[in-house]
Amino acid sequence: MLVRVQNLVKRYGNLLALDHFSMEVGEGEILGLLGPNGSGKTTTINCILSLLEYDKGVIEVFGKAMAPDAYESKRNIGVVMQNVAVFQELRVDENIDYFCGMYVSDAKARRRLVDKAIDFVGLGEFRTFYPKKLSGGLLRRLNIACGIAHEPKLIFLDEPTVAVDPQSRNKILEGIRDLNRQGATVVYTSHYMEEVEQLCTRIVIMDKGKTLAMGTKDELKAMINDGDTVTVELYALQPDHVANIRQLPHVTRAEYADNRLAVHFDGGQHNLLTLLDYLKSRDLSFGRVFSEQPTLNDVFLEITGRQLRD
Amino acid sequence: MQVFKAYFKVMRASAGAISIYIAIFLGLSVAFSLAEAPQEAERFAQTRTPIAVINRDGDASLAQGLAGYLADTSRVVPYPDDPEKLQDALFFRDVEYIAIIPAGFSADFLSGRDCAVQNVTVSGSISSRYVDMRIDKYLRTARLRHQYGGDQSQEELAATVRADLAQETPVTVLSSSATNGSERGFVFYYRYFAYAVLATIMMGVSSIMMAFNKPDLRRRNLCAPIPARSANLQLAAGHTIFALVCWSVLVLCSFVLYGRSLLSSGLVWLYCLNTLAFTVVSASIGFLVGSSVRSTGAQAGAVNVIANGMCFIGGVFVPQSILSKKVLDVGRFLPAYWYVKANDAISGLSRATAGALLPIYGDVLIQLAFAAAIFATTLLLTKERQAE
Ligand SMILES: Nc1ncnc2c1ncn2[C@@H]1O[C@H](COP(=O)(O)OP(=O)(O)OP(=O)(O)O)[C@@H](O)[C@H]1O
Ligand SMILES: [Mg+2]
Numbered sequence A: 001m002l003v004r005v006q007n008l009v010k011r012y013g014n015l016l017a018l019d020h021f022s023m024e025v026g027e028g029e030i031l032g033l034l035g036p037n038g039s040g041k042t043t044t045i046n047c048i049l050s051l052l053e054y055d056k057g058v059i060e061v062f063g064k065a066m067a068p069d070a071y072e073s074k075r076n077i078g079v080v081m082q083n084v085a086v087f088q089e090l091r092v093d094e095n096i097d098y099f100c101g102m103y104v105s106d107a108k109a110r111r112r113l114v115d116k117a118i119d120f121v122g123l124g125e126f127r128t129f130y131p132k133k134l135s136g137g138l139l140r141r142l143n144i145a146c147g148i149a150h151e152p153k154l155i156f157l158d159e160p161t162v163a164v165d166p167q168s169r170n171k172i173l174e175g176i177r178d179l180n181r182q183g184a185t186v187v188y189t190s191h192y193m194e195e196v197e198q199l200c201t202r203i204v205i206m207d208k209g210k211t212l213a214m215g216t217k218d219e220l221k222a223m224i225n226d227g228d229t230v231t232v233e234l235y236a237l238q239p240d241h242v243a244n245i246r247q248l249p250h251v252t253r254a255e256y257a258d259n260r261l262a263v264h265f266d267g268g269q270h271n272l273l274t275l276l277d278y279l280k281s282r283d284l285s286f287g288r289v290f291s292e293q294p295t296l297n298d299v300f301l302e303i304t305g306r307q308l309r310d
Numbered sequence B: 001m002q003v004f005k006a007y008f009k010v011m012r013a014s015a016g017a018i019s020i021y022i023a024i025f026l027g028l029s030v031a032f033s034l035a036e037a038p039q040e041a042e043r044f045a046q047t048r049t050p051i052a053v054i055n056r057d058g059d060a061s062l063a064q065g066l067a068g069y070l071a072d073t074s075r076v077v078p079y080p081d082d083p084e085k086l087q088d089a090l091f092f093r094d095v096e097y098i099a100i101i102p103a104g105f106s107a108d109f110l111s112g113r114d115c116a117v118q119n120v121t122v123s124g125s126i127s128s129r130y131v132d133m134r135i136d137k138y139l140r141t142a143r144l145r146h147q148y149g150g151d152q153s154q155e156e157l158a159a160t161v162r163a164d165l166a167q168e169t170p171v172t173v174l175s176s177s178a179t180n181g182s183e184r185g186f187v188f189y190y191r192y193f194a195y196a197v198l199a200t201i202m203m204g205v206s207s208i209m210m211a212f213n214k215p216d217l218r219r220r221n222l223c224a225p226i227p228a229r230s231a232n233l234q235l236a237a238g239h240t241i242f243a244l245v246c247w248s249v250l251v252l253c254s255f256v257l258y259g260r261s262l263l264s265s266g267l268v269w270l271y272c273l274n275t276l277a278f279t280v281v282s283a284s285i286g287f288l289v290g291s292s293v294r295s296t297g298a299q300a301g302a303v304n305v306i307a308n309g310m311c312f313i314g315g316v317f318v319p320q321s322i323l324s325k326k327v328l329d330v331g332r333f334l335p336a337y338w339y340v341k342a343n344d345a346i347s348g349l350s351r352a353t354a355g356a357l358l359p360i361y362g363d364v365l366i367q368l369a370f371a372a373a374i375f376a377t378t379l380l381l382t383k384e385r386q387a388e
Helices: A041-048 A071-075 A092-101 A107-121 A136-148 A166-181 A193-199 A217-224 A239-247 A271-281 A296-304 B002-046 B061-073 B083-091 B105-111 B127-148 B154-167 B177-213 B215-223 B228-265 B268-292 B296-314 B325-331 B335-348 B358-386
Strands: A003-012 A015-025 A030-034 A056-061 A077-080 A154-158 A185-190 A202-207 A210-215 A228-234 A251-257 A260-265 A286-292 B050-055 B097-101 B118-121
Touching: A003 A041, A015 A030, A015 A041, A015 A056, A030 A041, A030 A166, A030 A193, A041 A056, A041 A154, A041 A185, A071 A077, A077 A136, A077 B215, A092 A107, A092 A136, A092 B002, A107 A136, A107 A166, A136 A154, A136 A166, A154 A166, A166 A185, A166 A193, A185 A193, A193 A296, A202 A217, A202 A296, A210 A217, A210 A296, A217 A296, A228 A271, A239 A251, A239 A260, A239 A271, A260 A271, A271 A286, B002 B177, B002 B228, B050 B061, B050 B083, B061 B097, B061 B105, B061 B127, B061 B154, B083 B097, B083 B118, B097 B127, B105 B127, B105 B154, B118 B127, B127 B154, B177 B215, B177 B228, B177 B268, B177 B296, B177 B335, B228 B268, B268 B296, B268 B335, B268 B358, B296 B325, B296 B335, B325 B335, B335 B358
Parallel strands: A015 A210, A030 A185, A030 A202, A077 A154, A154 A185, B050 B097
Antiparallel strands: A003 A015, A003 A056, A202 A210, A228 A260, A228 A286, A251 A260, B097 B118
């Protein structure tokens, strides 16, 4: 385990920001920390990095207790903060060089790393720009470059794609996958479930400072054991048909509205066939048929009764 | 070394503001010294400076002789030894110069102990410089006569000196007005030095502090494998070098502008000492401002209010001798007051009276004490704030 967090408790005055939060990050993973605004993602990262004091709990990084003076561990960590943290007074390349230089003292090696990082985030034509001349998305990319230029083994990215256009976002996600392929372990926080679903090998869902669930995408979906939902376009379906459909095996819910019939099955097999057989047997002609897999949002909804994104 | 290197790159952003302060200062200094130069030559021929002589040394012949010599060469307005009346006299320009011969002066002089004729002047008054020069001349002549004139009683000595001086024609007329002008110039320059060094260093140091103390950046820096103490030391080294560079530039400019007269005054090292002390004060204030303000607007405001306010109340812009007692009482709590006090003392020194250095050292030490107090306060403040 590269990172181990156990029973972390953090209070801001009366507010309990982390409530016995636990998680682990294995080598080579892209771990997604998914949670709505204010759920405690940034607080978790800051505690792991020893930027915040916490009230209780154990934090280990690279198998050693993490502390403000754990410089050996810090040397191998890359950090991309949620708030862009660069010098307004330094140019793009100078900023990257500054942060890289905190980790790599050899000037020649550093020059190569800085060039590589600039390439990586695609800021080549903005090398000599000052941050205030960069758009929001470019600034985020600079923030990322500053965090990863020294080629760390463990990278924390705290919502690095907020306010970034879809194109830049895809580029960033692709880049993170690259870093991971080159051997970096990544901890990625976000409240975009699509992003996390797309990128992460393992996911921790948190809310109100607690771990709600963790596992791979499929494990999480299996966990809610939600079966699947089939939606059928149907014109003028009579209520007694809906009642009949509710009696079919494995059906837990059936609703008809706006010429759409939504049927929810709980486990079982060949559910779709059963439903279509019923419709055909009553000579009901239907339009398109969708079968929906549960999303992480469904998982979140199931556990908390709330939508992930309000 | 990363932090140290970044220091000077970050400083580039403030270079504009800082050079403007220096340029304005240099411009003013040159303009003033040019404006004052010609006036002086005229005045010399025409006026006898109104002065007051307070002789606290009673009947001692040497003191009497000096008072007499001053009466011959200036217009002495009789005043009693009453500080309030004397202040009024200066304020209303009844006299431009008050010479105070302290008790025991003659005896000290003859036995070779430190002694000096104290003076209070309307600062910036050109003619008061001539009175200085006369006192200087009298004492120098007396010193010569005393050392090489064999055994003489004090009365005889005083008489010979008066005789010597009486023979002299006012040679000083020949001395070029330019030299005298620039002599006045550097006195002025070093008074205003306080403003230039305070504004530039405060601006530079506080800008750097603000850049490195932005909460997000501070956090990001704490993630790096560099002890906070090392980073702070690198910043401190940066501040020191920056302050020394500002100071050297301003001192070098004084050499360029007033070279010969300044060097021949023999006061250079005292000016350097005093300005260096005030440089340390300026850095400490910049440190305080940089860790207290968050926005550049607030920073510019603080720099202007502090630099202008302190320089006004401390007697940089308006000579201390003209400031009311109330203002001066407040000024005492500001380091600029002690800078100017030392500066005035240095400017009033001459070779013959070079014994009076102790008070100047005292003023310098007081400035350093101010700096230490401000540094300590800032460290306490930041400690408190960081304990979140
Ligand atoms: N310095 C602080 N002082 C007081 N409360 C804080 C502080 N920082 C965070 N909080 C509170 O702690 C809780 C968790 O905040 P945190 O920033 O960790 O959430 P987050 O998951 O990162 O949210 P977001 O997605 O908006 O970044 C929130 O309720 C927040 O208001
Ligand atoms: Mg956050």
